[in-house]
Amino acid sequence: MALMQDSLTLFKREMMIFRTSLTSNIIRSIIFPLVMIVFLGGIGNTVNHIPIAVVNYANSPQASHFISDLELNNVLNVQSVTTQAQAMQMLHNSNVSLVVIMLPQFPSNAQGPSILIYYNNNNFENIQTGLSFIQQTASQFGSGVQQQTQVPKPGNISENPVSGTQASYKDFLFAGILIMVTVFGSIFNGGISLIKDKDVGTLKYFLMSPISKISIILGKILSGITQSSLYVAIAIVIGFLDGVKIVMGPLGILWIFAFTIPISVLFSCVAIILALRIPRIEIFTIIMNAITLPLWFLSGAFFPATSLPSIFKPFNVYNPLTYAVDGIRSITMLGYITPHAIMVDLGVLAIGIVVMFIFAVKLFKTTID
Template identity: 25%
Template sequence: MKPVITLLRSLLRQTVRNRQGLFWTLFFPVVLMVVFSLLGNTKSQVSLAVVTSRSTSAGVVRIMEKSPLFHVRTMGRRAALAAVRSGRMDAALLVPAAPRARTTTLALRYNPANSLSAQQAVGAVQALVAQADLMLSGRPPLFRVRATPLVHARASTYLDFLLPGVLALMTMQNSLFGIGSGLTRWKEKGILRRFRVTPLQPLQFLGAAIMNYLLVGLASSAIIIGFATGLLHASVDIPLGPVTLVLLLGMGCFLAFGFIVAGVSRSQEATIPIINLISFPMMFLSGVFFPISSLPKILTHIVDYFPLTYVSGALRGLMSGQLTWHDAAFRGDLLGMAVWLVLGGAVAARVWRWE
């Protein structure tokens, strides 16, 4: 056991001292999440240009200004329409002069090019106008909605969706590149040969190498989770036991694939295209960046069995609070990963070469 621990410590030192390697391990996920959290956090306020005339009923405008839903700016008609066209304001509300008829028509002009904020604007204005109507008319409402936030519910942002995907992606990339590329390098440079003329057993070496990648993988996952929840305010569940298990199983699968790659390729350069061939389809299809349900039906029948699909599915289920130990779907994901691990491990054991 002593040699394994000393070797593991050496490998960890080697990893921590490889500043460039560490940087690229964490850089990509961090940039992904920062970019998407800036893009994806839809702003909660509708910017509304209100165009009034001198005799406008001030009530509607005052209610709009008080509502947290709106960022209201009063401006002239032409300026308002120009602002909507250019996208600077979400919508312009044209409030006519004091009502003559029983129903006053408020004209809402919006820019259909930006469909999301347009929908938001139209909906919010309609709701508020209805409310204002009631309040101003002084009639008791027939219905009232009492909104109570649920304890476990949350406004799920894209970042919350992305985080488990990014963790799954890291699991794949680090394991594949770590073993596939790192081990091939050691093999090429003769580091593995050097250990073969010592009493160190091959399995001891492999054990230490695998433990090294698992520990590094768990640590970098923890850093990314900490970054996403602490700095970017992702709100996700982290059930420690199940999440760790999924990460370990996932890494196990991809380490096995990494061994296969290192076994079949003769040089370090040759490993890169093979790794890309394995990882690219999964990176884009296995629910890392968008849900699998948005893929064409035929494709999902295949993608459902990809190892990364199991990892991202299980992590997303756990982190969104939709899956627990007891769910059949979660056990299905675990089983899927276990099958890949066994298959990959069996092939790896056959093709792995020390020289």
């Protein structure tokens, strides 16, 4: 088909130009994930005052003792709560990172655990530090105070991740980095190259040649997908080297691309739309940053979107990046993605793509004709 063939011709051209400055493109694509994952991702390692909620169903002196021991060394910031429902609500709202439930049988329970711990790894607190401190306290408590009672051995503590496995902030941040690498890659490719084409006159040359205008857009999108996918692959490798986990395993990498590619298409279209209207690269860069950085910030890439002030919540809901970050986070942190999540996350992206593509084609015709 002529359209496909012309698109591939233009794609080939973009890639030839890309190849001529391959080294600088790759170096640029390494710097961003490297700084973000290695530097920012390391912050969670020295966290103090991890907020936890304790529900004391035991109401024994040992129980009070245990709670005050948990408050030692400033590792945890303990809040006492009356009911488990209340504590779980706090966990869901990201007010606390861990919930400790002390069962009535505390400190000993022959049939099973006497302490239940819930946590939510979509919070980026270093859960591991909190967990081990609680375990340590529980075992010390048992051995030191009440010799004859059954010591709540580590095996007696039931850990129930509400979501996620044992993850760090690095793992949390990873999804956001991948999305931003994709967005930057697509914008640089689609928008800046189009402004250059306008400037040099190459676009004029394409327009007067007997090809469809849509193939010019498709060529840019195809090259946007290829380039940003390369950048995502580099970011994944950097993540691996720095110890980021993808819980789903190798298949998860494919799933990551299932989210980065739609984002790449979407932002290539946005970049094309803006580049058609904006004559200079400097202005384009400023405007693009003014759009993408808030979107990124409000997408929950850095911190759980639940902790956003309510005034910003709509910007989180009507934000394509939210859905991509959410999708990738299910893959890397939960290890599975539900059909419902696929439908919502990819569905929103698909709608965004259709709208933006139609808009780009329309604008391309009216602006250039």
